[in-house]
Amino acid sequence: MAAARLAQQLVERGRGDDVTLYGAEPHRPYNRTLLADVLTGRLDAAAVGLPCGAPQTAVRTGCEVVAVDVRSRTLTPAGGEESGYDELVLATGANPVLPPVRGLRTADGGLKAGVHAFRSLADCARLAEDATRATRAVVIGGGVLGVSAARALAAVGLPTEIVHQGPYLIERHLDEGAGDALRGALEELGVHTYPGNRARALDGDPRVTGVRLATGYLLDADLVVLACGARPRTGLARAAGIAVRNGVVVDDRLAASAPHVFAIGDCAEHAGITYGLAGPAWDQADVLAARLCGTAPKTVYRGSRPLVRLTAGPLEYAAFGETGETDGTDVLRIADATRGPYGSYKKLVLRGDRLVGGILLGDLATVGDLTHAYERDEALPGDPLHLLTTEGAA
Amino acid sequence: MTTTTITAVDTHCPYCALQCGMRLVPADGPDGAPVQVLERPGFPVNRGALCGKGRTAAGPLAPGARLTAPLVRDAGTLREASWEEALDRVAAGLADAGRRHGRDAVGVFGGGGLTNEKAYLLGKFARVVLRTANIDYNGRFCMSSAAAALKAAFGLDRGLPFPLADVARAECVLLVGGNPAETMPPAVRHLRELRENGGRLIVVDPRRTRTAELADLHVRPVPGTDLALALGLLHLVIADGLLDEAFIAARTTGFEQVRAAAMAHWPERVERLTGVPVPVLREVAGRFARASTGIVLTARGAEQHSKGTDTVAAWIDLCLATGKAGRPGSGLGCLTGQGNGQGGREHGQKSDQLPGYRSLTDPAARAHVAAVWGVDPDTLPGPGRSAYELLDGLGQPDGVRALLLMGSNPVVSAPHAAHVTARLKELDFLAVSDVVLSETAELADVVLPVAQWAEETGTVTNLEGRVLLREAALAPPEGVRTDLYVLRELAARLGVRRGFSEDPREVFEELRAASAGGPADYAGITYERVRAEDGVFWPCPAEDHPGTPRPFLDRFATPDGRARFAAVSHRPAAEQPDADYPLWLTTGRVLAQYQSGAQTRRVPELARAAPGPFVELHPRLAERLGVVDGDRLTLTTRRGRATAPARITAGIRPDTVFMPFHWPGLGRANSLTHPALDPVSRMPEFKVCAVRVERAGDDR
Known part of the structure; x- marks a missing residue:
């Protein structure tokens, strides 16, 4: 996604005459945030392609770059000829993390029949097809992706359960109250959650028949989705001698440690952060496009203030920043069981007069004002209640 | 030249693009105006209604108000x-x-x-x-961004491709960045009739304007994000299965690229860019796409940006994708500003x-x-x-x-x-x-x-593409040519x-010949026809041609007759708020003044109604700045300063201030505005820049 936005912006700014986009996947660039909509059939798989400045941009699909020589400024695609570059942008994304669960793989190293990752269009196509045959699904992982996948499976009529290691859903971004409210909402949609539980093994051969929990409990399932996070794809950069920590290390210019090499999107680590979200990837692509085109060569990337956001049928939440309650923060919270289809839960976290975190679940009327207040990092007035309730509303 | 002659003359207002019909009769009032403005109910655009500017339009005709010698x-x-x-x-x-x-x-x-x-x-x-x-x-x-986008999409820049009265018969009207209740008040009757007929009005504006007050739904995006908003709506139209596939196949080209553009503007991203919550986006997309007929009207709020052309193109895309163009009661129109x-x-x-x-x-x-x-x-x-x-x-x-x-x-x-x-x-x-x-x-x-x-005869073409005749009602005073x-x-x-x-008629005859065969073909239009027919819509290639009120019903004016989708993408305004200039400034108009105010500031009634500039700001921003209503504020941008009293209103976003631009001197809003240009239309970015606001005297 970051690469597509970058290429599109290079072309739009008149510098796209010599851009080549290499991608390992067989598809042209597409919008990964829409995979759940593809799974439910709301969007057609062919319809989620992103603009990438074609035809000026040369797009090489199914063409993974396997080696880079930063001294000679060349790269080698799999099974292809070495090719030179002036500037190299790494936007290699992230790979799904596979959990340490017994019985995950078959003898040849592939995933067991009925077991799916949920990261690519190819994953999505296999999963959608399998879902038409399946009778019960388990999603391993109750983070952002797992909740989205579970809701999509429930929407296509599959009884679905979530096994989640954390104490409550999406604990990286939500607090316990919101996590519990979300759990209740999912319950209404036919998704049952087992928080504080770890999947230990998958039963069944050749096809999965159940998920065995660390507690010994067995969940019947002939479809399993792995949603245990993602890890930046950094192998190419590491092999080229480019500095990598969690992701490819970049500075405020989005430049990596080797000259003429940049990194953006899920594979990049800026100021110690790998975001793994589409919004920051877009921000980074825009900054780098402005720099590379010379339209604004001094533009720098100072980090993003990302938001996690789900809108899926009746299920909606937004969360950002510090949502826990630590020393030195003030908290404003409104929970209303009567509001919306499954109640609402709203919370602001303030440090002094600054908004440092927030959650909206079920009622997102103020989400625009709230996220702008967070993004702009301005002093808030004495009573910031307006960020939780619509003006003029009772 | 004679100085007094007339009994009554039917003509049109000197101000905005509505070109309201009015009747002038001789007068000898205390203000020295030589004619009096009367209603002319027969003219279909305004049906007799006139705003304060129109009613007082005779004021600047008085000798004392004007120049009478070189x-x-x-x-x-x-x-x-x-x-x-x-x-x-x-x-x-x-x-x-x-x-x-x-x-x-x-x-x-x-x-x-x-x-x-x-x-x-x-x-x-x-x-x-x-x-x-x-x-x-x-x-x-004024409207160059809309002109460029209309020409690219439809092959022709006819501001409104339908008579204004059609607005009242649409099922859903989306008004983007326009405030006719202040800028062209007689047009509001068509919006009221729309609602009386059961149609929906949706207004997109960062301010709760008098026009927004009339709407069923007011959408309040961050200034400079209308392009993202339109693409976000298009995304939802696609995702919710609301495309008009038959229309797209039969009457357009280029949809696939636009589908990709819409995929790059998914609702949650657009919410972040525009500040408009996804549930609101969903409601707007659904209401517009599900309506059997729909009209989008854009005005300066959407167009006066360094991406104004792309912004109008995105709204056109929304119309084309939902089959709301080239059909009765549907289409995209631009509310042109100047007369x-x-x-x-x-x-x-x-x-x-x-x-x-x-x-x-x-x-x-x-x-x-x-x-x-x-x-x-x-x-x-x-x-x-x-x-x-x-x-x-x-x-x-x-x-x-x-x-x-x-x-x-x-x-x-x-x-x-x-x-x-x-x-x-x-x-x-x-x-x-x-x-x-x-x-x-x-x-x-x-x-x-x-x-x-x-004082002189000549034709004007109003926002509908209707050619009208202004007739001389009296001779200019001595010393004026x-x-x-x-x-x-x-x-x-x-x-x-x-x-x-x-002689204007001789010039018009030559104009007819020069325009003949061109996109704006006036060859068949004569002064006599204009008089007899309440105006003639161009193109009108021959004297026996009826004129063209709705040019795109059968085909668009492109070589293949199909409308062209345009794949566009959101980009930020040329200037973003930062620590030094932390707020958005947007500029615009007020009811009693017209453009630079050169005429209207000289009409006492209008000057009393709108005596000077002001700065609209939200109560929470005012509280933060320690400002009460009427305090003098200094606004500073990278280009200059302006000073005007505060007008506190909850009708504006807390991150945005508004200033009307009709006045010179210290209160000149355009001292502040940004000349970043649209790459296609060369329209400057009047509608958004970064500003610092302080109490006058507190500023550095």
């Missing part, structure tokens, strides 16, 4: 002079710059308030007499155009017009600089050194106005033709006092004695 600058000050002396000075000033610096060092700057006859003759004067490439006009600051904004852009005062909306770079168009003008096509200059670029180059080594300015007041109305004012002062020679001593005329070497709307007279006299002094008539 002025020439002597030893730094303007003094009265004879017409002979003034015209000689203008001709000499223009000729001198041309001789010393080349033809392109002589410039012409026109206005969207000029009649078709004047706009046509001004363009001809520039190309045939001065032979300069450098002519443009203030319409560039003759539509006609003014069709007849050759735009830097890249010839009469009939022909392209100056098209060899066939050049040959046609050159034949009408009796000149060799090769002598016609090529396209010149756009309005702001022309003004920015004034007095510079490669820029215009002598300028003839007709019907415009850029000292107040141009972006980065202090800079433009400085540039005007660097000119070797400036001539201004105007009815009053405007702020720009005050800088001139020669000021030519010209006749007003009620017409713009056509000025052009004839200057042409003669510069050696061209034919082809510059002072």
Whole structure:
């Protein structure tokens, strides 16, 4: 996604005459945030392609770059000829993390029949097809992706359960109250959650028949989705001698440690952060496009203030920043069981007069004002209640 | 010339693009106005309704309110002079710059308030007499972004491709960045009728304007994000299965690229960019797409951006994707601003155009017009600089050194106005033709006092593409001549004695011939038909042709007859708020003033109603700044400062302040605005820049 936005912006700014986009996947660039909509059939798989400045941009699909020589400024695609570059942008994304669960793989190293990752269009196509045959699904992982996948499976009529290691859903971004409210909402949609539980093994051969929990409990399932996070794809950069920590290390210019090499999107680590979200990837692509085109060569990337956001049928939440309650923060919270289809839960976290975190679940009327207040990092007035309730509303 | 003559004359208002019908009768009121404005209920656009500006339009006709003698600058000050002396000075000033610096060092700057006859003759004067490439006009600051997008999508820039009254019969109307309740109040009756008929009105505006108050739904995006908003709606139309596939297949091209553009603007991203919650996006998309007929109207709020063309294109995409174009009761229209904004852009005062909306770079168009003008096509200059670029180059080594300015007041109305004012002062020679001593005329070497709307006959083309006739109701006072007279006299002094008539009808007959066969074809339009038919809609290629109220019902005006989708992408405004300039500034208009205010500020009733500028800000922002209503505020941007009293209102976003731009001096909003230009339309970014707001006296 970051690469597509970058290429599109290079072309739009008149510098796209010599851009080549290499991608390992067989598809042209597409919008990964829409995979759940593809799974439910709301969007057609062919319809989620992103603009990438074609035809000026040369797009090489199914063409993974396997080696880079930063001294000679060349790269080698799999099974292809070495090719030179002036500037190299790494936007290699992230790979799904596979959990340490017994019985995950078959003898040849592939995933067991009925077991799916949920990261690519190819994953999505296999999963959608399998879902038409399946009778019960388990999603391993109750983070952002797992909740989205579970809701999509429930929407296509599959009884679905979530096994989640954390104490409550999406604990990286939500607090316990919101996590519990979300759990209740999912319950209404036919998704049952087992928080504080770890999947230990998958039963069944050749096809999965159940998920065995660390507690010994067995969940019947002939479809399993792995949603245990993602890890930046950094192998190419590491092999080229480019500095990598969690992701490819970049500075405020989005430049990596080797000259003429940049990194953006899920594979990049800026100021110690790998975001793994589409919004920051877009921000980074825009900054780098402005720099590379010379339209604004001094533009720098100072980090993003990302938001996690789900809108899926009746299920909606937004969360950002510090949502826990630590020393030195003030908290404003409104929970209303009567509001919306499954109640609402709203919370602001303030440090002094600054908004440092927030959650909206079920009622997102103020989400625009709230996220702008967070993004702009301005002093808030004495009573910031307006960020939780619509003006003029009772 | 006689001085008193008439009984009653049916004509049109001198102000906005509605061109409301009105009747003038002789008067001898205490304010000195020689005519009185009466209702004219038979005219379909306004059906008798007039706003305060229209009702008081006779005010500037009074001798005390206007110029009645030419002025020439002597030893730094303007003094009265004879017409002979003034015209000689203008001709000499223009000729001198041309001789010393080349033809392109002589410039012409026109206005969207000029009649078709004047706009046509001004363009001809520039190309045939001065032979300069450098002519443009203030319409560039008006609807040029919409014009560019409409032409690209539909093959034709007809601001509204339907009569305004059609608005009342649509099922859903989306009004984007327009505030007709203040800018063209008689149009509001069509919006009220829309709702009486059960139709829905959705208003998109960062401010809760008087127009937004009328809406079923008011959407309040962050300034500068209308493009993202439109693409986000299109995304939802696609995702929710609301595309009109049959229409897309039969009547459009280019949808696949636009689908990809919409996929890059998914709802959660658009919510973040615009501040409009996804549930609201969903409601708007559903209401518009599910309606059987729908209209999108854009105005300056959507268009006056460095991405204005792409923004209008995105709203057109939404119409095309939902099948809401080229059908009765559906389409995208632009609410043109200036009185003759539509006609003014069709007849050759735009830097890249010839009469009939022909392209100056098209060899066939050049040959046609050159034949009408009796000149060799090769002598016609090529396209010149756009309005702001022309003004920015004034007095510079490669820029215009002598300028003839007709019907415009850029000292107040141009972006980065202090800079433009400085540039005007660097000119070797400036001539201004105007009815009053405007702020720009005050800088001139020669000021030519010209006749007003009620004193001369001529056609205007309103926002619907309806050609109308303004009839002279009385003669201009002693000492005042017409713009056509000025052009004839200057042409003669510069050696061209034919082809510059002072008679508007003769000029119109030539305009008909010059436009014949062009996109804006006036060949079949006559003064008699306009009078008899309440106006004639162009294109009208022959006298027995009925005119074209709805041009796209059968086919669009592109070579293959299909409308063109445009794949566009959101980009930020040229300037983003930061620590030094933390707020958004947006500018606009108020009910009782018109454009730079040169006329309306001189009408006592209007001056009382809107005596000066102000700054709208939200109560929470006011609290943070320690400001109460009426406190004087200083607004600072990277380009300048302005000072005006605070007007606190919950109707504006807390991150945005608003200032109307009708006034000069300390309260001039355009001291602040950003001249970043749209790459296609060359429209400046009037509607958004970063600003700091302080209590006056507290500022550094």
